[in-house]
Amino acid sequence: MINATMNELEQLFLSAEVAQTRSICVTACHAQSGVSSIASALAERYLLAGYSTLLVDLNLLGSAYTPQPCLTTEDEGEIQWLQANDHHGIFTGITVAKTGADVVSYRNPHYLSEKIQTWHRDFERIIIDTSPILDHSEGIIPAQSIARACQHTLIVVQGGETKQAQLVKTFELLKQADANVLGCMLNNHNQATLGQEMVRELNRCKFLPKSIRAKWSKKLLNNEWLSHIA
Template structure:
């Protein structure tokens, strides 16, 4: 799912990051599938629009989203290039300045060491104003991945994505403890309301359940609720 970089929610997150003056940003979640990659790409686009040289680094080995542009088939609309920092988002079909997940086993093992990862981030920051890292979820801790808590501990700021109505409170607390144990600077939590019905939809559903109302009246009430601008902004 692509999140437009012009969305008000993205703007609010961008402004908060501006206040923190964060140059390296880790985005993670408790479990996989909570929307980390979508948020990371939207924030990368927003920083690019602001004039920042921004690098999106894909370190989510369990669910990679970026492909090196040189690996894109020649029959696509993407122009050929030798640039080391151009990648193609297979989820959103956009070209971004980024780095795809490492495929070399030795490099993965190297980046699992905090001091090595920190040096790599510092190297990227010599060429870019901002580095945004798409990390795996905290719960995905295995030998084939780079732990999210390691990445968070090496970045100046960390954002956590929470899938409303799906992420368990106990899981979230456990993830927070792991991140804090690695000295992660958690500056905010972003709630993904993909499965969380809006207030407007809840009201419409309740109106439909009022069986004693004539069909004509219930249809009219639902239409009024659907047109209400205020209810469209309330979750």
């Protein structure tokens, strides 16, 4: 679970507010980058700011939300409660079935733009969780099509995993789609610190007694200067 008031997310929120962003697409180069965690945390931040917020799940590769019974609204059957699987937070949202005419329709940026305008009648902020932009699996809604329909796009970069070439390709695809990139957010949750990297190298030195390696490892991990991301 990502804290909705952490400094990095606060900077993103402020950037979006300065840009007067009402709809934002959250995507990444590849899967398991933390897109859904960032999307739900951003939705929570908007709610804390007092905005009526809609979270739209268009990630058909691996949804991070479980739909709950529909709300009582004029558009009952589309608007739902979406419960986040990782921290059980509940948001007002929409999810699209993985098969059927809906998927075909949502692949059209013009159709999605019209849907976003419709949603704006009831919601001040809209956040859309998408599939990875470099994934070309059948049956998904291309992230660049969603990005084109939204005012701005946020790219989540997984520290230690996302390659420079992947990021360059992602920017190229978004540029071709005439998407407006708000910025990138580095997810370093799984990235080792300098101390952890040094401990890993130290443990390769099998000629050192295990007790010595354990003692040095403890000192390395407790060193404040080595607690930064490698």
